[in-house]
Amino acid sequence: MYPERLIRGIPNKTYLDEETVSAHLFxxxxxxxxxxxxxxxxREDGFYxxxxxxxDNEKSLQILLxxxxxxxENSEIQFKAGAAILNRRELxxxxxxxxxxxxxxxxxxxxxxxVYHGNLLCHSDISTKMMKMVxxxxxxxxxxEIVPPSSL
Amino acid sequence: MSTRDYxxxxxxxxxxxxxxxxxNYSSAEDKFVQYNPTSGSQxxxxxxxxxxxxxxxxxxxxxxxxxxESDQKTLFLNIFLTLGKILTKYYSQSFEISHLPxxxxxxxxxxxxxxxxxxxxxxVAFSIETNLSESSWYLVTNKxxxxxxxxxxxxxDNLEGLIDEIVHFVIENT
Numbered sequence: 001m002y003p004e005r006l007i008r009g010i011p012n013k014t015y016l017d018e019e020t021v022s023a024h025l026f027x028x029x030x031x032x033x034x035x036x037x038x039x040x041x042x043r044e045d046g047f048y049x050x051x052x053x054x055x056d057n058e059k060s061l062q063i064l065l066x067x068x069x070x071x072x073e074n075s076e077i078q079f080k081a082g083a084a085i086l087n088r089r090e091l092x093x094x095x096x097x098x099x100x101x102x103x104x105x106x107x108x109x110x111x112x113x114x115v116y117h118g119n120l121l122c123h124s125d126i127s128t129k130m131m132k133m134v135x136x137x138x139x140x141x142x143x144x145e146i147v148p149p150s151s152l
Numbered sequence: 153m154s155t156r157d158y159x160x161x162x163x164x165x166x167x168x169x170x171x172x173x174x175x176n177y178s179s180a181e182d183k184f185v186q187y188n189p190t191s192g193s194q195x196x197x198x199x200x201x202x203x204x205x206x207x208x209x210x211x212x213x214x215x216x217x218x219x220x221e222s223d224q225k226t227l228f229l230n231i232f233l234t235l236g237k238i239l240t241k242y243y244s245q246s247f248e249i250s251h252l253p254x255x256x257x258x259x260x261x262x263x264x265x266x267x268x269x270x271x272x273x274x275x276v277a278f279s280i281e282t283n284l285s286e287s288s289w290y291l292v293t294n295k296x297x298x299x300x301x302x303x304x305x306x307x308x309d310n311l312e313g314l315i316d317e318i319v320h321f322v323i324e325n326t
Contacts, residue, residue: 017256017270023277024260097301129288132279133303136268137292140275 001108005055005144006086006118009064009079021084021143026050026135028122042124047105049119054108055085060116065149067114077149085145086138094137100126104134204250205239212267215257219265223284227308228265231278234311238319247323271326273297276318278306289314297325 008025010016015025031041031048042048053064061083069078095104103123111117122131206213212232219225235255243249256268264287265280274293281287286305293300306314 014258017268018253020270022256022258022266022268023275024258024266027260027262029261128281128286129279129303129305132277132288133290133292133301136275136277136290137301140292141294 002088002106003054003056004088006088006091006106007053007055007061007064008084008086008120009051009053009067010081010083010146011079013081016081016146019146021139021146023132023135023139025084026120026138028120028131031122031124031128031131046124047121048124049121052086052106052118052120053114053116054118056116061085061147063114063116065147080149082149083147084143085147086142087144090142091138094134094141099130100134204243204252205236208239208249208252208254209236211254211257215259215265224265224280224282227280227284227287227306228267230308230311231267231280231306231315234315235319238312238315241316242319242323249323252322252326269322271322274300274325276322289318291318291321293325 010021010025015022028048028050053060055061064083065077065079067078068075070076091106094100103126105121106118107121108118122134126134209232212228212235216225216229216232219228239249253270256270258266258268260266260279263282267278267280269276273296274291277290279288279290285307287307288303289306291300291302304314
């Protein structure tokens with residue numbers, strides 16, 4: 001069901017450091033924000049989500065890099081700094097640590113125009129501190145490659 | 153001159169808040185280098201110290217000048233000063249630091265200030281949160297370094313010992 005690799009889009013150059021990425025590429029920002037005020041961004045199952053694409057084939061990468069978003073009524077490329085390719089086995093190794101079992105996971109969740117779409121999922125039971133440590137671990141252990149935006 | 157005074161001089165000079173005789177220096181890094189501590193009666197023994205330390209903390213200095221006054225900025229400054237002090241201490245004890253990469257600084261989307269020190273086999277980070285009491289440090293390593301995953305809360309009161317341990321770990325493992 002899940003391929004060996006997954007893709008996380010890189011919105012801009014602040015997420016890059018030399019040949020790797022800053023860990024905040026893997027922050028669950030809605031999680032941090034919602035703990036300040038309300039929990040509207042939390043799912044009914046208690047998880048927060050951050051989008052990825054499953055790297056089933058090259059089309060998946062192509063779709064992600066060509067993804068656009070509306071900014072002031074103009075359509076812009078969403079991932080201006082490219083994409084990070086992650087190793088799923090390394091991610092499994094991280095999320096199988098005792099404290100993260102059933103609290104940090106992923107899913108496949110196709111959306112309109114993107115059958116490769118999925119989510120990283122972090123449960124609301126996990127503290128912001130732990131979420132950010134996991135982000136550091138993912139950035140260190142899982143990132144195999146940075147794909148520039150102009151590669152396709 | 154104390155370490156704190158030394159770094160404050162650099163900060164004040166580069167922010168333009170205080171007039172300086174060295175206004176023709178081309179960059180903050182030049183100031184670190186050319187601010188020759190051997191001219192003073194105390195402190196640092198070589199301009200090389202300034203170059204090595206400044207290369208590591210340069211991004212912090214740049215970001216510091218962009219931050220609005222806040223408790224976050226105060227903690228950021230203390231981390232910056234303490235890193236400079238500890239790095240200088242290790243250099244003065246003949247530890248090699250010139251190969252260490254610069255710290256990376258970014259304001260994350262949740263408003264936290266993330267300071268990262270990124271190496272092939274491990275990462276060190278400080279996250280200064282908008283709720284200051286949730287601010288934390290992180291150390292994660294790969295299998296080569298036994299997959300350590302450590303974190304803890306930080307405050308203005310516990311920085312020196314913590315950063316000394318972190319810098320020692322960095323020097324020992326690079």
